[in-house]
Amino acid sequence: MAVETKLPYEKSYIEEFSNKRNEPQWMKELRLQALEQANSLEMPKPDKTNISKWDFSSFKHDFAQGEKLSSLTDLPTEIKDLFDKDNLPENLLIQRNQSVAYSAISKELQDKGVIFTDIFTAMNEHEDLVKRYFMKDGVSVDEHRLTALHAALMNGGIFVYVPKNVQVEVPLQVVFWQEDPEAALFNHVLVVADENSSLTYVENYISHNPDEKTVANIVAEVIAQDNAKISFGAVDNLSAGTTSYVNRRGVAYRDATIDWALGQMNDGNTVFENITHLVGDNSLSNAKAVTVGRGKQTSNMTAKIVHFGKNSEGYILQHGVMKDSASNVFNGIGKIEHGASKSNAEQESRVLMLSEKARGDANPILLIDEDDVTAGHAASVGRVDPLQLYYLMSRGITQHEAERLVIHGFLAPVVNQLPIESVKKQLTQVIERKVN
């Protein structure tokens, strides 16, 4: 099926949608302009994967209400599993479909001025901040058709703000639970750490639509002001029926750090893009991602770090396991702009294929416009080594268990870096489920 060139959504629909959300005028205008742009912009073209036949147009766009949760005990097990039962997160927000079903933030953080709320509330209650950052420093509306569509149709999301000099020791966790199997998710995550602040943020996407077709168009903008430190973890677990575009963008100013630990565990076709701009001198980013592909799923994962600041450091590490007839392309891009002297760009991408029909590709790219830098890359694509299995089995371990060990071992360098124990455990469980 070819992608329709004209959207089924009219200006009036967007206006009404925005009015119902009580959005400020600037937001409505931004949406309307984005809608116009979406009609003329091209689709993104991820390297080495042709997405022209992907179904980005079958979905129901709405503001699907989700029932409120009075306590976390009402949740289905797979969502309960996201938390440590004996140690429930103090700072947790659950977005069920498009509305907030549960939210908690500690008194301490509130007193310190930390903002942790849904994007629509934030737009009104913290208008200046949201307006300052929404699709400004990070992702631009007009990058391509999907970013423009995202802005026009945004129907969910979260805003996190940590004021200057505030250290948030306890993680902030958000669960985006897409309960309605057909409702599209145009979700926007905006995380801002002001100067000298720090936080750990973790998000989970989850849906249950193995057959019903829908779309997720997710943009996360993560801004670390001077000397701020953000640790961003995510486990994406959307069902096979969802075609996903996931764009996570970081901007690190002077002496700032953004660390990513991303688990791409979707079962549907996914374009997954994680770009960090190291704008300030001495800025740093570790971009780690894992994926497990199964069934007929195709995914394209780009990790890119762009160095503008002097002495900036970017490390990309991505590992993926492909089974059945799944296929995945890892694009790793380290880009050092002119003037970013003494910078270091390193990357490593590895794919392990478990079956004959599985496909993997690792595509390392270094683009360097400055002499006084260091850079390096490593990439590999291969099948499970039968001698490794033989060695493990020679100690009595069954073949199935041996494969499990090898797969977990292959993903361990990334999984072990996840910032929160419970999320690490959760990712391990999702991996377990996907490889079994």
Add this chain to the structure above:
Amino acid sequence: MAGSTLEIKDLHVEIEGKEILKGVNLTIKGGEFHAVMGPNGTGKSTLASAIMGHPKYEVTQGQILLDGEDVLEMEVDERARAGLFLAMQYPSEISGVTTSDFLRSSINARREEGDEIPLMKFIKEMDEALDYLEIDKNMAQRYLNEGFSGGEKKRNEILQLMLLKPEIAILDEIDSGLDIDALKVVSKGINKLRDENFGCLIITHYQRLLNYITPDHVHVMMQGRVVKSGGPELAQRLEAEGYDWIKEELGIEDETVEQNA
């Protein structure tokens, strides 16, 4: 009867269509230590690999029996659980899997589901074995064999041997690459297992190891067969005189498996 018995009868093995073993006969009983010696490329590792079930080696003729059970019908993991162990000449490196996790999985593979070894008991046993083999405790948390020195890999094989306590162990050049102190430590570990229930086949090139672990029987392999067997004195004579006298005695010119006798 004490211990298990491993019988190898008229074993023929091919690799990639080339016949390497050409009729090996050998019986190892619980309580016995056998040494297998022989020049390079005569089929010693092939014998060890065929017993364990290496995926590249194809048995074309003959039998391997463990207490009368047909080993060739078993998968690699079943052979291990039946009581066989092979310390490999070149152990694989498994990235991301800690030595400790691997050891625990191996121990639990021998136990019923629901009867897994308690974590504290496992740690205690592992620590004792690490101490006994003078291995740095950090090694348990390192990824299995990854970046291990040659000697560390060998010690790690013996660590596994001590914790898994098989009925019959085959040690393929466990002494190669070991310094004198390490050789003593590894020998100490092997000797600790020595009792009437434990049988062992030691593949080595050097009398040095056999000074520490005295074998009951010594066999010499050439051309993919056991061509001579004897007691510990056979190994001593090989150390002193080399293999030429055997070749002369048997009329062998080329001892490798290339030659059809």
